[in-house]
Amino acid sequence: MSEIKRHVEIYTDGACSGNPGPGGWGCILSFKGKTKEMSGFMADTTNNRMEIFAIISGLGALKEPCVVDVYSDSAYTVNAFREGWLEKWQKNGWINSKKEPVENTDLWKLLLTIIRKKGHEVTFHKVKGHADNPWNNRCDELATGAIAEYRRINSTESE
Numbered sequence: 001m002s003e004i005k006r007h008v009e010i011y012t013d014g015a016c017s018g019n020p021g022p023g024g025w026g027c028i029l030s031f032k033g034k035t036k037e038m039s040g041f042m043a044d045t046t047n048n049r050m051e052i053f054a055i056i057s058g059l060g061a062l063k064e065p066c067v068v069d070v071y072s073d074s075a076y077t078v079n080a081f082r083e084g085w086l087e088k089w090q091k092n093g094w095i096n097s098k099k100e101p102v103e104n105t106d107l108w109k110l111l112l113t114i115i116r117k118k119g120h121e122v123t124f125h126k127v128k129g130h131a132d133n134p135w136n137n138r139c140d141e142l143a144t145g146a147i148a149e150y151r152r153i154n155s156t157e158s159e
Contacts (some may be wrong), residue, residue: 002146005064005065005121006031006064006066006067006068007031007067007068007069007106008029008030008031008056008062008066008068008069008115009029009030009031009068009069009071010027010028010029010030010059010069010070010071010072010102011027011028011030011031011054011071011072011079011127011133011135011136011138011139012026012028012051012054012057012067012070012071012072012139013025013026013027013051013054013073013074013129013139013140013142013143014026014029014047014048014050014052014053014054014056014074014143015047015050015140015143015144015147016036016045016046016047016050016147017019017127017147017151019047019069020044020045020046021044021045022024022042022043022044022147022150022151023040023041023042023045023050023136023143023147024040024041024042024050024142024143024145024146024147024149024150025039025040025041025050025053025057025121025142025143025146026038026039026049026054026055026139026140026143026145026146027039027054027055027057027058027142028058028135028139028142029061029140030135031056031063033098034142036059036061037142038057038058038140038142039142039145039146039147039148040053040057040146041144041150043150046110048074048077048104048116049104049107050143051072051074051076051077051153052077052104052107052108053107054072054139054156055070055072055077055111056107056110056111056114057145059111059115059118060118061081061124062118062120064115064118065118065119065120065121066120067120067121068120068121068122068123069122069123069125070123070124070125071127071133071135071136072124072127073095073126073127073128073129073130073136074126074129075126077124078124078126079126081110081122081124081125082126083123084114086108087094089102089105089108100140102141109129112117122132123152127156131153131159133154137142141142
């Protein structure tokens with residue numbers, strides 16, 4: 001008899017000040033009306049890396065196998081799953097359709113490992129960014145707030 005998995009929604013966003021530059025990510029985990037917010041920053045990164053890292057962080061925080069709906073405004077991350085890009089990249093040895101190495105391979109591999117090892121069943125959904133989705137807007141606030149925190153910390157260290 002298979003166990004019943006909990007259903008979790010994860011909203012994510014990534015931001016970058018300059019591309020590359022200081023970046024931030026934010027995610028919100030929602031389960032039975034309860035939410036948990038998470039965020040962080042990296043000194044020298046890209047927007048796409050922050051988008052992927054937000055998903056990694058959200059899925060990595062789950063303590064047991066779950067059925068997960070991931071909501072992101074990043075066509076790059078959502079389409080990698082929904083359009084089968086990840087399967088093609090893996091099959092082609094992480095070479096894209098332009099015969100070039102896939103960008104962010106390290107994070108894609110980590111994300112796939114988390115999904116497989118934790119046993120999550122994940123569905124990706126594209127949401128419109130900076131629009132009327134309050135969860136996505138809050139994730140954007142978390143991500144940009146993380147960049148502001150990075151700048152605050154670094155400005156006090158250099159004084």
